[in-house]
Amino acid sequence: MEKDLINKDRQNIWHPFTPLRGQADPILIDKAKGVYLFREDGTKIMDAVSSWWVNIHGHGNEHIAKAVGQQALDMEHIIFAGFTHKQAIKLSENLLSVLPENQEKIFFSDNGSTSVEVAIKMAFQYWHNKETPKKKIIAIEGAYHGDTFGSMSVGSRGSFNIPFEPFLFDVEFIDFPTEGNKSEVLAHFQKLVGTGEIAAFIFEPLVQGSAGMRMYSVDILQELVKTANEANVVCIADEVMTGFGRTGKFFATDHLNIPPDIFCLSKGLTGGNMPMGITTVKGEIVKAFDTDDIYKTFFHGHSYTGNPIACAAANASFELTQKPEFMANIQRVSENHSRFKGEIEGHNKIKEIRQTGTIIAIELDLGTTSYMNKSRNQIYNHFLTRGILLRPLGNVLYILPPYVITDEQLNKVYGAIIEYLDELN
Numbered sequence: 001m002e003k004d005l006i007n008k009d010r011q012n013i014w015h016p017f018t019p020l021r022g023q024a025d026p027i028l029i030d031k032a033k034g035v036y037l038f039r040e041d042g043t044k045i046m047d048a049v050s051s052w053w054v055n056i057h058g059h060g061n062e063h064i065a066k067a068v069g070q071q072a073l074d075m076e077h078i079i080f081a082g083f084t085h086k087q088a089i090k091l092s093e094n095l096l097s098v099l100p101e102n103q104e105k106i107f108f109s110d111n112g113s114t115s116v117e118v119a120i121k122m123a124f125q126y127w128h129n130k131e132t133p134k135k136k137i138i139a140i141e142g143a144y145h146g147d148t149f150g151s152m153s154v155g156s157r158g159s160f161n162i163p164f165e166p167f168l169f170d171v172e173f174i175d176f177p178t179e180g181n182k183s184e185v186l187a188h189f190q191k192l193v194g195t196g197e198i199a200a201f202i203f204e205p206l207v208q209g210s211a212g213m214r215m216y217s218v219d220i221l222q223e224l225v226k227t228a229n230e231a232n233v234v235c236i237a238d239e240v241m242t243g244f245g246r247t248g249k250f251f252a253t254d255h256l257n258i259p260p261d262i263f264c265l266s267k268g269l270t271g272g273n274m275p276m277g278i279t280t281v282k283g284e285i286v287k288a289f290d291t292d293d294i295y296k297t298f299f300h301g302h303s304y305t306g307n308p309i310a311c312a313a314a315n316a317s318f319e320l321t322q323k324p325e326f327m328a329n330i331q332r333v334s335e336n337h338s339r340f341k342g343e344i345e346g347h348n349k350i351k352e353i354r355q356t357g358t359i360i361a362i363e364l365d366l367g368t369t370s371y372m373n374k375s376r377n378q379i380y381n382h383f384l385t386r387g388i389l390l391r392p393l394g395n396v397l398y399i400l401p402p403y404v405i406t407d408e409q410l411n412k413v414y415g416a417i418i419e420y421l422d423e424l425n
């Protein structure tokens with residue numbers, strides 16, 4: 001039975017980020033609850049990566065499931081131009097209540113890439129509408145902002161987008177900031193914004209996810225945002241991965257004392273239940289679109305913009321984020337990670353271990369650090385056979401769990417990692 005289904009899958013389905021050859025069969029999952037994914041035969045796999053970083057309250061959350069079910073019965077979807085609905089309005093109020101005060105409007109789309117696409121288009125059109133068009137964007141080397149052409153353009157050039165490189169627009173990349181190169185990076189950034197040609201600066205705050213959970217300091221980001229602000233460059237915080245508690249605060253940019261101008265949100269937004277992207281924008285940018293000139297309209301939208309079921313999931317998830325146990329769990333997971341970091345730091349098979357909030361990354365000493373590092377499959381399979389889903393980025397192993405993971409479950413993952421490290425010797 002399971003074999004038949006897998007055969008059909010292999011015949012019909014093209015999976016994301018997956019070569020068509022040389023891969024193990026996909027694993028059929030029938031049910032998911034809490035941190036576990038269940039196979040047909042009842043065996044379980046612990047989801048220690050929150051199913052591509054989306055799941056924050058655990059799988060099968062009943063509060064969200066009920067809200068989704070009710071909304072599906074009440075109204076599944078309506079056109080969002082010329083019409084609106086209560087769930088979207090409620091979500092706008094919810095998000096604006098936790099975003100910095102400068103944020104004024106929210107714009108809906110379907111995923112993280114589209115939330116970035118919208119942000120970039122808004123930034124370019126903001127300058128166009130002000131009749132001082134600017135053509136350049138600054139991004140950070142190593143960045144990943146999604147897979148549409150705009151979001152690929154502001155991402156690092158590399159293995160993911162070689163075939164598309166000739167079609168990506170030019171972007172100014174600054175080096176990934178470290179304590180060692182801080183002053184050079186800032187000087188380069190200052191020079192770029194000083195040209196007056198820069199429309200926007202886009203960044204993954206504090207943690208570059210796909211680049212291998214690379215982390216940089218609050219101080220450096222603060223300096224960059226401050227410099228951009230002073231030069232009137234629009235700051236776009238791509239909080240697609242870092243939003244909703246990942247880095248220990250509700251938004252990663254809450255660690256700064258200057259708010260960005262635009263936020264990109266997705267992943268944890270619906271608690272990992274429904275696809276949705278949101279771009280939020282500060283008042284001054286909105287103002288440039290608020291005119292009688294029809295040509296200054298933001299002509300962008302998707303068929304499923306503002307989908308009521310996705311909004312209901314996001315509202316139900318938001319309610320859970322407002323309970324005291326939400327931030328308490330984030331704190332607990334972060335503390336567990338710190339303790340574990342202290343325990344294994346210095347292991348001879350670790351190049352570097354780093355942590356920001358609920359994310360801990362272990363860069364293994366298994367050759368050159370890269371997404372394409374060949375040890376990836378071996379590491380992935382090693383943990384899967386032990387009932388743990390850890391999906392390394394090349395030789396970078398990381399844990400990014402749903403916040404409801406218990407101490408005992410975390411200890412099981414830590415224990416398996418220690419065992420693996422020792423086996424490498």
Ligand SMILES: Cc1ncc(COP(=O)(O)O)c(C=O)c1O
Pocket residue numbers: 111112113114116144145146147204209210238239240241266267
């Ligand atoms: C920081 C960041 N931005 C954007 C995206 C793209 O999101 P999506 O996969 O939902 O299009 C991702 C996905 O991993 C991401 O980590």
